[in-house]
Amino acid sequence: MAYLVMSSAKIAGAAVVLAMLAGCTKTSAIAPLSFGPVTESASATAKPAGSDAILEALNGGILPQDAASTLSRAERLRALEAEYQALEKTPGGQSVAWASPVGGASGEVKAGTPYQVGQQNCRQYTHSVQIKGTVVTGRGAACRNADGSWTPLS
Known part of the structure; x- marks a missing residue:
C-alpha cells in the first residue's frame, strides 16, 4: 500500500512539473501594451493628429527649443504629428x-518599447x-x- 501511495505521489509530482515546463516552453512573444482609448468617453475626447491640440498636449515636443523655433508653424505641426503617430501607433x-514640402526641413521619430x-x-x-x-536630435x-x-516627461 505504501508503494502505491508513493507511486501516485511521484506521478502527480511529475505531472505538475511537466505542466510548469510546458508553460516555460511557449514560443509566443510578450504582447506590447495597448495604446487604444482607455474608455469610450476617452475616444470621443481624444485629440486627433493634425490639430492644434497636439501642439498643446505635446508641449512643443522633444526637439531642442532653439532648433524647433527655426521651423515654421506648419513644419512644427508636421513634426509634432510625427511624434504623436510614433507614440500612439507605431x-x-x-x-x-x-x-x-516648402521649407526643406525633414525629420524622423522613432519610439521605443512601451512601458x-x-x-x-x-x-x-x-x-x-x-x-x-x-541634423538636430531630441531624446x-x-x-x-x-x-x-x-x-513629454521633463
Whole structure:
C-alpha cells in the first residue's frame, strides 16, 4: 500500500512539473501594451493628429527649443504629428518620417518599447530633424494621458 501511495505521489509530482515546463516552453512573444482609448468617453475626447491640440498636449515636443523655433508653424505641426503617430501607433523601433514640402526641413521619430509607470502607458523616443543641412536630435519620454493625448516627461 505504501508503494502505491508513493507511486501516485511521484506521478502527480511529475505531472505538475511537466505542466510548469510546458508553460516555460511557449514560443509566443510578450504582447506590447495597448495604446487604444482607455474608455469610450476617452475616444470621443481624444485629440486627433493634425490639430492644434497636439501642439498643446505635446508641449512643443522633444526637439531642442532653439532648433524647433527655426521651423515654421506648419513644419512644427508636421513634426509634432510625427511624434504623436510614433507614440500612439507605431511599433517600437519603427520610424515615422515627415518632410516639409516648402521649407526643406525633414525629420524622423522613432519610439521605443512601451512601458508602464503607475497607470500610465509611456514610451521613450527620439526625434531627429534636418534643418538647413544640420541634423538636430531630441531624446525623451512621454506618457499617455487618460484623454488620449501624450505629455513629454521633463
